[in-house]
Amino acid sequence: MHDRRADATASPIARLIEAFHRLPGIGPKSAQRLAYHVLRAPEEEARTLAAALIEVKERVRLCERCFNVSHQSPCSICLDPSRDRTVICVVEEPLDVLAIERTRGYGGLFHVLHGVISPADGVGPEDVKIAELLARLRDVDTEVHEVIVATNPNLEGEATAMYLARLLQPLGVRVTRLARGLPAGADLEYADDLTLGRAIEFRQEVR
Amino acid sequence: MPARVPRVIKTEALVLRHRRLGDADRIVTFLTPGRGKRDAVAKGVLRPRSKLAGHLEPATRVEVVLAHGRTLDIVTQAQTLDAFGGLHEDLDRLSTAMYLAEMADRFTIEQEDTGDLYALLHAALLRITRGDGLHLVTRSFELALLDAAGFRPEWRHCIGCGAAVSAEAIAWSALGGGLVCPACRPAHPDAAALDAATLKVLRAIQDGPYEQAARIRLTPPLAAALERVMHRLVESVAERELTGQRFITEARRAGMAATAAAERDAGAAR
Numbered sequence: 024m025h026d027r028r029a030d031a032t033a034s035p036i037a038r039l040i041e042a043f044h045r046l047p048g049i050g051p052k053s054a055q056r057l058a059y060h061v062l063r064a065p066e067e068e069a070r071t072l073a074a075a076l077i078e079v080k081e082r083v084r085l086c087e088r089c090f091n092v093s094h095q096s097p098c099s100i101c102l103d104p105s106r107d108r109t110v111i112c113v114v115e116e117p118l119d120v121l122a123i124e125r126t127r128g129y130g131g132l133f134h135v136l137h138g139v140i141s142p143a144d145g146v147g148p149e150d151v152k153i154a155e156l157l158a159r160l161r162d163v164d165t166e167v168h169e170v171i172v173a174t175n176p177n178l179e180g181e182a183t184a185m186y187l188a189r190l191l192q193p194l195g196v197r198v199t200r201l202a203r204g205l206p207a208g209a210d211l212e213y214a215d216d217l218t219l220g221r222a223i224e225f226r227q228e229v230r
Numbered sequence: 231m232p233a234r235v236p237r238v239i240k241t242e243a244l245v246l247r248h249r250r251l252g253d254a255d256r257i258v259t260f261l262t263p264g265r266g267k268r269d270a271v272a273k274g275v276l277r278p279r280s281k282l283a284g285h286l287e288p289a290t291r292v293e294v295v296l297a298h299g300r301t302l303d304i305v306t307q308a309q310t311l312d313a314f315g316g317l318h319e320d321l322d323r324l325s326t327a328m329y330l331a332e333m334a335d336r337f338t339i340e341q342e343d344t345g346d347l348y349a350l351l352h353a354a355l356l357r358i359t360r361g362d363g364l365h366l367v368t369r370s371f372e373l374a375l376l377d378a379a380g381f382r383p384e385w386r387h388c389i390g391c392g393a394a395v396s397a398e399a400i401a402w403s404a405l406g407g408g409l410v411c412p413a414c415r416p417a418h419p420d421a422a423a424l425d426a427a428t429l430k431v432l433r434a435i436q437d438g439p440y441e442q443a444a445r446i447r448l449t450p451p452l453a454a455a456l457e458r459v460m461h462r463l464v465e466s467v468a469e470r471e472l473t474g475q476r477f478i479t480e481a482r483r484a485g486m487a488a489t490a491a492a493e494r495d496a497g498a499a500r
Contacts, residue, residue, distance in 0.1 A: 143328070
């Protein structure tokens with residue numbers, strides 16, 4: 024059987040297909056299409072792509088304050104003087120920062136945990152950046168009054184949020200959690216009991 | 231001729247865990263009453279409008295329809311039967327439920343017969359939800375799970391010579407899985423002392439019905455001693471520390487610190 028694994032001796036195109044194939048969500052056909060697209064594209068486009076790939080590995084690092092990925096540390100959000108320094112939004116992953124930023128409804132700071140407590144996967148509190156959050160809040164210069172826990176609304180996210188609430192209570196910081204309810208365009212018939220129950224419990228007046 | 235694998239199975243199940251697969255899918259691990267532990271792919275559950283997502287959270291009892299796939303089964307329908315709402319109101323309950331699910335997952339092999347494990351886990355989750363003592367529910371589940379997995383600890387006779395062990399000078403070995411008499415103790419270097427009250431409760435939980443054991447009043451030192459024994463035992467069988475054990479301890483410690491701070495604040499206000 025033909026071995027698809029490419030090594031240094033394989034043809035450059037086979038190596039490129041293999042490299043694309045390793046990316047998440049890219050199957051063998053998509054990998055081939057991408058590779059042939061690069062082959063046909065102007066050399067400049069390929070060089071830009073290659074340079075961007077190298078640059079992202081060389082320059083992007085974790086912000087020393089919020090642990091978001093950034094090309095500088097502290098990151099642009101932590102340095103932005105217009106951001107509200109009294110609120111920190113705690114998220115699981117850097118992609119969650121982008122999702123919240125897209126809403127344009129939040130102007131505070133962030134803290135990225137880089138994971139969530141999940142005993143089934145062997146991830147305990149010490150494996151995510153909880154100690155770093157505590158250090159931030161214990162800093163004498165801190166202005167933070169509220170921590171919004173924006174972990175995912177699943178079992179692991181709930182456990183992490185409740186654990187954070189307990190840890191932060193002695194610090195006198197207000198701990199809040201993102202509201203839970205029905206997503207836009209949802210169908211009540213298919214909603215699970217917990218979500219529907221919370222949606223009823225935290226219903227709001229129609230204005 | 232081998233029996234034909236049915237194309238679709240409809241079963242009740244407890245969700246033990248899930249892990250991400252690709253951009254929007256998850257592999258969900260179910261514990262079923264008659265078909266053991268099974269993994270199945272739930273497609274598109276990471277999308278906000280997924281009809282399945284809310285029904286496939288760990289520590290939920292569901293009714294699922296699984297279609298037989300080439301490598302893994304595929305979840306085609308899921309409906310929550312019991313979300314154990316009470317679990318989500320308290321971190322101690324939630325962390326205990328996570329630990330029980332982790333144990334049920336670690337001590338079973340996929341598609342092998344899991345005996346009464348489904349009934350055991352279901353009963354334990356119901357007890358946690360209705361507010362039973364977490365120590366007793368956990369110890370009772372641990373002992374029953376070890377029994378079901380073929381690692382029943384011996385709390386009456388010496389694991390070395392089989393002699394009945396007297397109430398004085400009791401020692402036990404986690405590696406050996408039970409009591410050791412003074413004569414056999416040198417052969418078990420890991421053996422540690424065990425006090426009579428702890429042994430009595432271990433025996434009561436292992437041998438008697440849960441409702442009877444539930445009448446025992448567990449003082450904090452006794453509950454802590456039982457927890458130490460069972461954690462060591464579970465760790466020795468699993469050959470590693472279970473993260474859930476550690477999380478329960480951490481959550482409890484944080485809870486005590488929070489309570490102390492609240493009391494300090496209340497005292498200062500007076």
